[in-house]
Amino acid sequence: MEQVKERRWIPLVNNLVVSAAAVLLSLVLSAVIMAIVGYSPAAAFSAMLQGAFGSANSIANTLGKSVPLIFVGLACAFTNKGGIFNIGCEGQLYMGAFTAAITAIALQGMPRMAVILLSFGAGMLGGALVGGFNGLLKAKMQINEVIVAIMLNYIMKFFTSYWVNGPLQEEGSMIAQTASVGEENMLTKLIPKTQLTTALWIALAAAVIMYFFFARTRMGYNIRAVGENALAAQASGVAMSSTIVLTMAVSGAIAGLTGVTEVFGKTGKFVDGFSPGYGFTGIAVAVLGRNNPFGVVLSALLFGIMEAGSMKMSYVAGVSTSMINVMQGLVILFVATPNLVKFLNIGKGGK
């Protein structure tokens, strides 16, 4: 009985320790790199925190930058639970943003709520189709999902790029983007003149829903079963093919929301090549959050702090804003290598 009780919290604590150690190690190593190159790590880190938390507006922008990372992190975590690696979020979020934007443009003049609901639905569908296709190839033809996803990323990026550089380009615009989805249809700003919109509530709701989906529903249980032991799951009657396709489609839909909320929360249009590699950052966010929806929210916040504070860090300490990519790259390498954390721990004589 004792053991059963313990088991519930030991994995959670282990996960927290591994993630915290990975963050700490990467910050220390980043500081070492900055010091070697000739910058002051203390100045850089304090400027970063200043930039992220210095005022009410900067806190709002930090949260605003975290929102797409929450969505894309959840999308990656969703498939990870099922033992599938979704590196295709980039393509899925482009498609999601695109289908949502053209739906909103087609529905101009309809009531705001109708436009938003239908566009969000279209965006999720767009992402789900790309993800689902990827899953279908894996389920029916045993094609490695990673390679197909990378190919689909480029195909989707060029596909959407074609439309906004040609037939669907905003009239009279020199920029490759669609017409506006309509100022009145944009998500409400929580704080005026910041990037923080009600998309934050949608992202947090998605995390809660995902938590209950995996904790309480049969489908969620099946996906986890496939992730933990595919053969055993199959033997116990889980329909493998449909589970794989569904896992990828739902993940694609969440990734689609990343793009949709960027359009309806920030740009107001589909802009060619708008994603700064969210799909890849999402993998880091999911891995750091140990695929737990609330862990994903926390990691997205951490990455959001880095993004929001990078300008100030660059301005004050002279270090390039790209230093945050060094930190994020190190975080992902450390957290993906739990054995290394254990290894270092042993080296210090601990247990």
Next chain:
Amino acid sequence: MNNLMQLISLNMVFTTLRLAIPLTLASIGGVFCERSGIVNLGIEGMMLFGAFGAVAGTYATGSPWLGMLVAILVGGLVGLLHATLCVRFRTNQAVSGVGINIFASGLTVVLCRAIWSSDGISGDVEQIPSVTVPLLNKIPLIGPFFTNQSPYLYFTVAIVAVSWFVMYRTKVGLRLRTIGDHPKAAATAGINVTRYRYAAVVLCGMLCGMAGSFLSIVQSNLFVKEMVAGRGYMALAATIFGGWNPLGSFLASILFAFAQAIRMNISLNIPDQFLQMIPYLLTMLVLMGVGRKVKGPQAAGDITD
């Protein structure tokens, strides 16, 4: 008709070869890596480190040839990192690759700014000059291939030939291919699987580093932020499209490069984006079994042994 003539012009041939060089080098690296059972999504980052290392090395030593060596060395070190994580620590290979790419896109820019005080663009350095091979350049028909060409063209052809020979005509190649398909059987037969894996991934890093150096100190004379611009992923596609075979990689790279050369040299009535899509679309179709069926290393990505 005029357009069709341009497709086979000498200019097109050389543009295609020039674009194929970095793809070929990196995708052959990918072949060695995947044949040893390690998936490498970090090719992009390894090339980026190579591109930066070449410029930094040239800047520090004054010699672009030493710059090339630095690029190969840096690429090899990043390969060693990937190998250590994947083999020694059993890190998820895909995640390690993605991590290396993010790390590379950050560190190269940070160092670039530290050295040249400008975000995302380095100062000018000396380039590796083109060469004309005496006598051979006088031969009709093939003469142009020996006139005013980058030495990288000859390195690349030699690397293709040697790689193919090693892979299919030597014991080392046979063992490597066995490891990719049946690592346990290979280990049982007394092959040091771990050593082969380290060697293959480090070699992959070195080839990627060299591919990156072509972009920065042969085609150009400086480093620009994100200058690899997806060529690493395209090289990965060439590895697969070429059937995990060095010669196949070369041919796939030439095909992909040809699609790009069309974009640059000829105005067709096809939207640019569709031409850019070709390599990825073709690779996906091949994976789906359209045309011939390609089969990759059976145990790639899975090193639970």
